[in-house]
Amino acid sequence: MAIEARKPPSQFSARLRRALGGRAGWGGFAFQIVFVAALIWIGYEIYANARANLQAQRIASGFGFLSQTAGFGVSQSLIPYAETDSYTRVFFVGLLNTLLVAGIGIIFATIIGFVVGVGRLSPNWLVARIAGGYVELVRNLPLLFQILFWYLAVLGALPGPRQSISVFDNFFLRNRGLVVPRPMAESGLDAFSIAILLAVVASIVLRIYARRQLFQNGRVVTIWPYVVALLVGLPLVAVLLFGAPLSLEIPHLKGFNFSGGLRVVPEFVALTLALSTYTAAFIAENVRAGIQSVQKGQMEAGASLGFSHGKTLRLIVVPQAMRVILPPLTNQYLNLTKNSSLAVAIGYPDLFSVFAGTTMSQTGQAIEIIAITMGVYLLISLVTSAIMSFYGWRLNRSLGA
Amino acid sequence: MKRMLSVVAVALAASLSSQAAFAQTLKTVKDRGVLSCGVSQGLPGFSSPDDKGNWTGLDVDVCRAIAAAVLNDPTKVKFVPLSAKDRFTALQSGEIDVLSRNTTWTVSRDTSLGVNFTGVTYYDGQGFLVKKALKVNSALELNSASICVQTGTTNEQNVADYFKGNNMKYEVIAFGTADETVKAYESGRCDVFTSDISQLYAERLKLANPADHAVLPEVISKEPLGPLVRHGDDQWFDIVKWTLFAMINAEELGITQKNVDEMAKSTKPELKRVFGTDGNLGEQLGLTKDWVSRIVKAVGNYGESFDRNVGAGSKLGIARGLNQLWNKGGIQYAPPIR
Numbered sequence: 001m002a003i004e005a006r007k008p009p010s011q012f013s014a015r016l017r018r019a020l021g022g023r024a025g026w027g028g029f030a031f032q033i034v035f036v037a038a039l040i041w042i043g044y045e046i047y048a049n050a051r052a053n054l055q056a057q058r059i060a061s062g063f064g065f066l067s068q069t070a071g072f073g074v075s076q077s078l079i080p081y082a083e084t085d086s087y088t089r090v091f092f093v094g095l096l097n098t099l100l101v102a103g104i105g106i107i108f109a110t111i112i113g114f115v116v117g118v119g120r121l122s123p124n125w126l127v128a129r130i131a132g133g134y135v136e137l138v139r140n141l142p143l144l145f146q147i148l149f150w151y152l153a154v155l156g157a158l159p160g161p162r163q164s165i166s167v168f169d170n171f172f173l174r175n176r177g178l179v180v181p182r183p184m185a186e187s188g189l190d191a192f193s194i195a196i197l198l199a200v201v202a203s204i205v206l207r208i209y210a211r212r213q214l215f216q217n218g219r220v221v222t223i224w225p226y227v228v229a230l231l232v233g234l235p236l237v238a239v240l241l242f243g244a245p246l247s248l249e250i251p252h253l254k255g256f257n258f259s260g261g262l263r264v265v266p267e268f269v270a271l272t273l274a275l276s277t278y279t280a281a282f283i284a285e286n287v288r289a290g291i292q293s294v295q296k297g298q299m300e301a302g303a304s305l306g307f308s309h310g311k312t313l314r315l316i317v318v319p320q321a322m323r324v325i326l327p328p329l330t331n332q333y334l335n336l337t338k339n340s341s342l343a344v345a346i347g348y349p350d351l352f353s354v355f356a357g358t359t360m361s362q363t364g365q366a367i368e369i370i371a372i373t374m375g376v377y378l379l380i381s382l383v384t385s386a387i388m389s390f391y392g393w394r395l396n397r398s399l400g401a
Numbered sequence: 402m403k404r405m406l407s408v409v410a411v412a413l414a415a416s417l418s419s420q421a422a423f424a425q426t427l428k429t430v431k432d433r434g435v436l437s438c439g440v441s442q443g444l445p446g447f448s449s450p451d452d453k454g455n456w457t458g459l460d461v462d463v464c465r466a467i468a469a470a471v472l473n474d475p476t477k478v479k480f481v482p483l484s485a486k487d488r489f490t491a492l493q494s495g496e497i498d499v500l501s502r503n504t505t506w507t508v509s510r511d512t513s514l515g516v517n518f519t520g521v522t523y524y525d526g527q528g529f530l531v532k533k534a535l536k537v538n539s540a541l542e543l544n545s546a547s548i549c550v551q552t553g554t555t556n557e558q559n560v561a562d563y564f565k566g567n568n569m570k571y572e573v574i575a576f577g578t579a580d581e582t583v584k585a586y587e588s589g590r591c592d593v594f595t596s597d598i599s600q601l602y603a604e605r606l607k608l609a610n611p612a613d614h615a616v617l618p619e620v621i622s623k624e625p626l627g628p629l630v631r632h633g634d635d636q637w638f639d640i641v642k643w644t645l646f647a648m649i650n651a652e653e654l655g656i657t658q659k660n661v662d663e664m665a666k667s668t669k670p671e672l673k674r675v676f677g678t679d680g681n682l683g684e685q686l687g688l689t690k691d692w693v694s695r696i697v698k699a700v701g702n703y704g705e706s707f708d709r710n711v712g713a714g715s716k717l718g719i720a721r722g723l724n725q726l727w728n729k730g731g732i733q734y735a736p737p738i739r
Contacts, residue, residue, distance in 0.1 A: 057632045059493060059515030072557045073564075073573035083561040156588035175589045176547060266590065267574065344552070345581060347574040353552065358575060361486035361553030364514035366493070 050367065065363045066091070072358060074349045076265050087359050094351035095376060101271055101350060102337040102380070108276035109336060110329075113283025118313065120288050131284065139281035144342055146278055151270035151346040158266075172251060177269065181248035182262040188238065192245035195238035199230040206230075267348035271340065279336045283329060290325035291317055322395055330388040334381045341377075351376065426498050426630070426637035427471065427687050435477050438464035439497035442482040442578055445603040446711040446719075447503045447523075456480045459522055459710045460501040462700040463628050466644045467499060469699035470692045484578045486553025489514050492631055499641050501628040503597065505555045510629075519642035521627045523711075524723040524732060526620035527559050528598040530605060533615050535592060540619040544569040549591035551575070551582045559622040560595050583607065597624045602717050636687050643686055647693045649735035650675070651702035653726055658701040661694055675738050682738060693738070703733065 017026060054061045066088045073083055078096040081089055119131035138146070158175040159165065165173045172179040203226075210221040239245065251263075294317045302312030341352035356373040360366055430436050440448035440460055448458040456478075465475035481497050492500045493515055503525075504510075506518040529548075531537050540563070550557050552575040564571045574591060576582040583604050586594040594601070598616060605611045628645065630638050651657075654675065656664050665676045673679035677690030684690060700706050704726070708714040712721060725731025 054515075057493075057515040058512070059632070060513035071561055072575075073561045073571065075572050075574050083565060152584065152588055156585075156590065160589050265574075344577040347549075347552075347576045347581070347585060349575070353575070353577075357486050357577070358552045358557065361489060362509075362558070364489055364493070364510075366490050 054367075060363065060365055061368065063368055065359075065365055065368075068363070070359070070362075072362075074354055075347070076268060076349055087355075087363070090359055091351070091355050091372070094349060094354040097349055097354075098337075098340055098343075098351040099380070101268065101275065101340050101343070101348070105272050105275040105279065105336050105340065106333050108272065109279040109283055109332070112276060112280035113332075114287055116280060116284035117287025118291070120284060121291055123309070135281045135284050138277055139285075143274065143278050143339055144345060147271060147274040147342055147346055150274045151266065155266040155270050175266065176263075177266040178264045179251045180262050180264070181250050183246040184249050186244055186247050188243040189245040191238045191242040192235055195234040196231075199234040202230050203227045265348075267343070267346050270346055271343050271348050271350075275336050275339060278339075279332050282332050282335075286325050286328040286332065287321070289328075290321035290323075293324045294320045319395075320399065323392075323399065326388065326392045326395065330385050333384050333388065337380055337384065338377060426634045427640065430471055430498055434472065435479050436464060436468040436471065436499070437479045437481060437497045438467075439481045439483045439488055439491050439500040439502055440464070441502045442484060442580070444503060444579065444600060445606055446599065446715060446717045447603065448480070448501070450480075457710065459706055460503060460628070462706040462710065463501045463522060463645060463648075464499065466648060466696045466700045467641060469695045470644055470647075470688050471640065473689075473695055475699035484553070485551050486577065488553075489516065492516055492629065495631070498637070499628055499630050503600065503626045504629060505597075505624045506627055506629075507555060515632045516629045517632060517638050518627050518629045519638060520645045520735075521625040521733075522645060523599060523626045525597040525599050525624040525626050527556050527595060527622040527624055528601055528620055529617040530586070530594040530596075530601045530614055531592060531617060533613055537592075537617065540617045540621065541567060541569075543571070543593060545571065546592040547572045547574065547590065548593045548595055549574055549576065549582045549586045550595050551579050552577060554596070555622070555624065556596050563621045579604065597626070599626075599711065599717075599719060602719060606716060640686055640688065643738075644696060645703075646735035647675075647696050647738065648700070648703040648706065649726070649733055650738055651693065651697050652704040653728070653735070656693075656697050656702055658697060658705060661697045665691075665694055671739075 017029070051061065067086050069084055070087050070090045071083055074081055074090070074093055076097060077093045078100065079089075079093060081093050116131045116134055119127050120135065122128045122131070155177075156175055158173060160175055171181075203223075206223045206226060210223045213219045213221045291313070298316050298320065299312055302316045307315065340350055343350040344353040344357055347353075351373065356369055360369045363369070438461075440456065440458075443449040444458070446458055448456060448460040450456050461480070464478045464480070468478045469475040481491065483491050483497075483500075483502060488500055488502055488504065489510070491497050500516075501522075503523070504518075505525075506521065510516060511518055529540050529543065531543075537543065543564075548560060548571055550560060550573055557573070557575060560571070560573060574585065576585060579596075579600070582596075583594060585591060587608060594604070596604070598620065601616050605614050605616075608614060628641055630641050654664075654672065656672075656675075664672060665678070667673070667676075670679065674682060675693050677683050677692070677694075681690060683692035686692065689695070701709070704721075707721065707724060711717045711719045721729075721731060723732050725733065727734040
């Protein structure tokens, strides 16, 4: 009897078994199925029970409320909104207000955070101490307190509309917020926009050319005078040929408030200020930690090449530090976005205030509204971290790690 | 945070417990030995804590009257301060047994929120508080004004209706709590603070110079304020409803905190029914025969409570007006105890 050689198990089935059941094989697979089924069953049971109990208590349920008329006013809205619009519209008004405050807050927090973080490591004694003092003061006070401080103590102390602080009779600062002239489109706007677009594209092309020259031929090409000339010159030519692109609607006092002009409500200003200065303190610490994580030798290498302190930081240290800074920086961005829900304390109409607040108490549909709101914050956070992960991936690639 | 907790509690209660848990509020309260009552976060005259931490007010008296009727002790009440937008969630979730917090009775609240209003403790209407320095005499002069309002109230919707109806522009800034709203009004962020008129008077007392502020003459809405309970427990609904009716009937019958013991000895058939010396009306409610005596001994009749908290005998000094009894020119009216 010939002995048959043992066949190796076919690759595919082995791989499948490993993927589905891990080391435990098919038995493990069966266990996983039971586990998932149990989870689904519990989820269904919670859902069905909630539904039955809401019905028994005759609490309204379902998502029909989204098409009902909201019937309340909102002080700031990026899209046209009237009291006769639906709760769906309210949802988008709130969402855009949240995104606005989060987006602008993130930009300011990043700028302040980097300046302070680098400042803390400055060889200049005074700069380092001021930056250190800022971080210790701001990050150790509760955020809600800071929001109320900016809102009530700083902006609230500004004069009323009739005694506004005016700058050139065009800008008015008062306790109702900042009023600035509103730009209005004129006939020259199209030509002007095209000119700017052209100038930007041309500048980018110039930069690509300059970098190629630097990397391939080692030649430093100075491009900034051309870029400035393009960015200023082209639009100027367009204005001369086609007329002014914008006219300004100057605000003037009428009745209780200003009429005309563009208005920035104080709630928005206070919330943005508080969120960005608060988060900046944490970002500053991340930046400091990131820079300190780069070997001291890198700094010395820069110095021995004849780079200035600033240039060494910018070209050598910070790009390497970014790898360490990025993950906690993402955390701070997410924190800022989530903290924006404290807006309700000062009456800024963000998502949490108008949707999970007013809409919820008017319709009483807590479960649906909280579920939607949670889903939206989750989505915003996931998108933010996805963008940051992509940036991190590019950074690592360019550093060759 | 508390709000999120109660929302989670609603979800859990709705999903995990069976209906029966909500149906036995009377038994739950008796077993616990304390009535859990939702009140405002401090509105003088209606519900506010004094310097010793004792809650007083018209809404508070309703809670104490229920505790007296059910537990025979008006002090066995746990007061839960709630903001306007959290109040219904707290009731739905079972965190409180009754909500007695200057809450306006409307059809949408009575139906879709899963609650039942039990009666009217105070007939109110919405008005506007302005600084006298603005020299405004009528609400119709408020075009393009900034208005501070508390979020989650009927006031927020009424003001939208009123300005739209009169073709006036306005800016509304909605705050989470009454204190934040008043603070913003005081700091000059708004020209106008709008709320129920009783509340305007109460909040004005808290301002630095109450005399610098005036309530405009317009009343732009009907705001019948009253206590409310959850759907699904008719017995508890009856008890809360009839506690308030007992207070109003007591005033009508001339029963006061002082003469209640005298009156209880009366041989008049009507009074015998009320005091339970004849029949068992109290027991039919799930209470005791002497339920009315307990209530009146604890908080007095409706008129006494009104005077002590918001009326002539209080700092607010609000006239009875609509809240006078029906046979004295007002519209306060309770079905008979028989």
